[in-house]
Amino acid sequence: MSGVMLAVFRHDAHKFTGESHNNAHEELAGVRVNQSVPKGADGDAAALSRPQQEQKQTVPTHDDHYRLSLITGETAYDPRKFSRSTIEGEVSELIATDDPQMAHGRWLDSDVAAAFNESVYHPYTSLKYHTVLVAALLDNYRADNEFGNLRLIVDPADDIVPFRTIFSGDRFALRIDVDDNGRPSARLGSRPWRSWASTWNRLTAHPLDTASNKYDRKLDANLRRIQSWSTALQYIEEFAGWRPDR
Secondary structure, three states: OHHHHHHHOOOOOHHHHOOOOOOOOOEEOOEEOOOOOHHHHHHHHHHHHOOOOOOOOOOOOOOOOEOEOOOOOOEOOOOOOOOHHHHHHHHHHHHHOOOHHHHHHHHHHOOOHHHEOOEOOEOOOOHHHHHHHHHHHHHHHHOOOOHHHOEEEEEEOOOOOOOOEEEEOOOEEEEEEOOOOOOOEEEOOOOOOOOHHHHHHOOOOOOOOOOOOHHHHHHHHHHOOOOOHHHHHHHHHHHHHHOOOO
8 A cells, every 4th residue: 555655745756856657767866756646536636626628737937846826826836935946955855755644744834845836827726735535535435435425524623544634734634534423514516526615615524614714704605615635735825824913
């Protein structure tokens, strides 16, 4: 199992270096990278965040792997924060560990991975959250959990389920799994597609205080419009850092 799950956290390493998948180096930081992910999990996770038809550049002024922020409209890459050596060091930590659960935790906490997009054609998507979505889907598929039975589940903060947790914040965590154990949840649907808003709208209970907190109301309103899963998860993370009352 460890080798298969480790491949998930290394399969898109070429996006850190700006290489195409077909022309990417086979090694980075001394480990084998850019391997394919089994059971179609990579393609399914991609379908959750972006169209799968012929790709077109959606932001004419932006054509690299640095993510654009939905909050500021600017690139999430800050050269004052992310020097070349900083990126190389943190990317090495993300992919070089031989412990797949540790790799999962590092990706959930990574600032560097959040600075990159999943696709140059869709610069608001997030490489960080695409990768953890791939891990969650693959781990479920390996347990014979079909996509149509999967649910988005709201967990308490710091309740991390190896590979299946797709977001970990100060207030709540989010997981993809089949059994919600009575926690708020909603089915993902019959097939992978850009269904974040639909799924969020159908949660049996929401983790935000929309009754009395104006920032939570704003966050919730936007989450009910965002279709891309990796974009939405990244937006939740970024919004938490932006809120002036935090």
